[in-house]
Amino acid sequence: MLNPASWAEGTGPFVKAVGLGDEMALVDRVEEVNLPPQQLRKGNRYWRINSSQGAGYVLVVSDQLPMCQITGGGNTDLEPAVEAVLASPEFASQWERITDTSKGEMVSTEYRSREDSRFSIVISRAKEAGMRLDRVQMLATATYKSGK
Secondary structure (H helix, E strand, O other): OOOHHHHHHOOHHHHHHHOOHHHEEEEOOOOHHHOOOHHHOOOEEEEEEEEEOOEEEEEEEEOOOOEEEEEEEEOOOOHHHHHHHHHOHHHHHHEEEEEEEEEOOEEEEEEEEOOOOOEEEEEEEEOOOOOOOOOOOEEEEEEEOOOO
């Protein structure tokens, strides 16, 4: 993500590094709800990632901008898994919590990388388990701001 020029040789190395094998497939386009904000829609590539029967994720990356976005949803409640990741010692060792905001049934948290403060991610998810499954349940957008 931090080196968009690395895509010049194709997507093979990226897919191999992710390690999901056949569960991750490049697609030509995705639904509007899975697209990043307009300013990040440059050189985008799209993958569908299966996580369980009837649920999964869409990953959007750019070969021109240091960004990625992942959305998740389906017939499986993703909130417990997302909260488990956010509460894990591994996540906390890499990301510093900056702000929390809430809107409707969703909560968003901005995190900053402990390794490079120019790298941040906003993770939005359902406020609690058992909420609606007929919408995006998790949205994470990571960006890298160049400069100092």
